[in-house]
Amino acid sequence: MKALTWQGRRDVRVEDVPDPTIEQPNDIVIDVTTTGLCGSDLHLYETLGAFLHPGDILGHEPMGVVVEKGPAVPNLEVGDRVVVPFQISCGSCFMCDRGLHTQCETTQVTDHGMGAQLFGYTDLYGAVPGGQAELLRVPHADFGPLKIESDLPDERFVYLSDVVPTAWQSVEYTGVQPGETLLVVGLGPIGEMAARIALHRGVRVLGIDLVGARLRRSARLGVETVELGPDSADQVRDLTAGRGADAVIDAVGMEAHGSPFAEAAQRVAGLLPDALAQPLMKNASVDRLSALRLAIDAARRGATISLAGVYAGAADTLPMQTIFDKQLTIRTGQANVRRWLDDALPLALADGDPLGLETFATHRVPLAEAPEAYATFQAKEDDAIKIVFTP
Ligand SMILES: NC(=O)c1ccc[n+]([C@@H]2O[C@H](COP(=O)([O-])OP(=O)(O)OC[C@H]3O[C@@H](n4cnc5c(N)ncnc54)[C@H](O)[C@@H]3O)[C@@H](O)[C@H]2O)c1
Ligand SMILES: [Zn+2]
Ligand SMILES: [Zn+2]
Structure with a gap:
């Protein structure tokens, strides 16, 4: 598959990489249909290179369609449309029970003394391959992904992953x-x-x-x-x-x-x-x-x-x-994504799109153009405010 990879400071490239596979019983793999570029990715692009390795796949704002699932994901079926929270949390530990999914004790990156794993976000957050890619393996899919039961466009839902x-x-x-x-x-x-x-x-x-x-x-x-x-x-x-x-x-x-x-x-x-x-x-x-x-x-x-x-x-x-x-x-803190989804989803679904989600992105570009999009977003050129990719 194609994926956006980090290669060095201000150097990201779309490359051919191996397809992800099911590794744990509660994994799914999704075919990514829309995936966001975030201000947090700019920290990786410019500043946090010491915690990245050439070839790391970036991105943590994906949504898509389930194409494969492990045996322990009763909540989802192949073909379901899902949006994936940027952090990986189990949903059943001490911290998740308190709505502090970003501190999940099952996925905490204890080697670095950090909180829950994040997609596409350096060794500090577990070095999990990210979502600016054609396919994404989603761990703990029995809890994390939100199933979308609506025909409204991706733009209504993709920002539920993070923004x-x-x-x-x-x-x-x-x-x-x-x-x-x-x-x-x-x-x-x-x-x-x-x-x-x-x-x-x-x-x-x-x-x-x-x-x-x-x-x-x-x-x-x-x-x-x-x-x-x-x-x-x-x-x-x-x-x-x-x-x-x-x-x-x-x-x-x-x-x-x-x-x-x-x-x-x-x-x-x-x-x-x-x-x-x-x-x-x-x-x-x-x-x-x-x-x-x-x-x-x-x-x-x-x-x-x-x-x-x-x-x-x-x-x-x-x-x-x-x-x-x-x-x-x-x-302070990373957002506890699942903590807020029940509150936010009705606004994403609401008639009239009260948060203006469908017109929020200023740019929608093919994943192949992601390297130029990173440079444009970082320089704040071309009136770029939110960029999403179509893999
Ligand atoms: N807590 C979380 O879970 C979480 C999730 C997503 C993003 N973030 C973080 O939120 C921040 C914003 O993300 P974004 O996607 O909007 O990124 P962004 O980089 O596009 O936005 C930052 C904005 O701040 C402006 N700015 C820079 N210096 C300023 C200053 N001194 N005073 C006022 N404005 C200034 C910039 O012009 C820019 O418009 C980033 O640090 C990002 O990593 C946190
Ligand atoms: Zn983000
Ligand atoms: Zn947990």
Whole structure:
């Protein structure tokens, strides 16, 4: 089959690789019909190379049709249409019982001290082949995949693999209420979807980014946009009676624009042999925290900040005095995808497509064009906001 493989920093290629097969009784193999490109893939493209190997298959936002199944998957049949959560969880351990699927104790990557396995996401998350491919082996298919019993197009459902539950959790974690003001820092796919969900709930939404096309698209949805600049937090206070936002989502993460030193350090780590770069990426102060600092600054006293953006590294300084004095709550983590699907699925199925899922992607391209799409998405060229592939 054909699959998008990582070969080195900013070097991904579509290659012929062996077809996946059933390895465990609760595996399925799907024929992928639509598969997303995510901001999280950009961390692999640029920054986290120390945890990847040439030939690794990327991608964690797939949906498709079951073509093969093991004997222990009573919930699915060959021919069923499914969307696959980006994390692999068992559904029956201590953590899964508590809705913390991203901490699943059956699939936790204990060698690296990390949470549940993810598709297409480095040694840190289990080195599981990803979904930007013609075929995908799905472990723990007796729990993870969501069966789609509808003829609506893939676009209605493919974002249930990641974008929608991630955005949903980020909004839930803020506890924001109708009529309150939510600030979304970063208006990429995750931030924009969080804004759509919050607006749908009657929340006032402010949004910050530096890319014109993203600011304009969010503004058309009803987001009050602020262009990223030195006075962004002051502008948020001006719009909120001087207090700051009731709730804030950081939908940027560690590729934040505005920390040139950290950017250089990440690049150096990318040039080192893996054995040297891995501890550097895990422990050193190589992150770019400018989006989180902005979130802390623009939050009102007593606010909750929800971190959807992905961070790595351990030794970064945070303004603890401000966090403590402003009495902020910070909630973080990968999205517990299955935790939110029952809540989100009705909106995906709803008449009139209230979240605008069918028109969410700006680009739909053949998998063969994925290398160019990665470059376009990373550079934020061609007004690319969400790209999906047809394998
Ligand atoms: N928690 C999860 O489960 C989960 C799931 C999916 C994605 N993510 C993470 O969410 C983040 C966003 O993902 P995405 O797909 O929307 O990616 P993206 O890279 O397209 O979006 C990030 C946006 O932030 C903007 N930005 C950069 N620096 C900024 C700054 N200093 N201030 C304000 N805006 C800034 C960029 O212009 C861009 O529009 C990434 O870190 C991704 O890894 C997390
Ligand atoms: Zn994703
Ligand atoms: Zn589990």
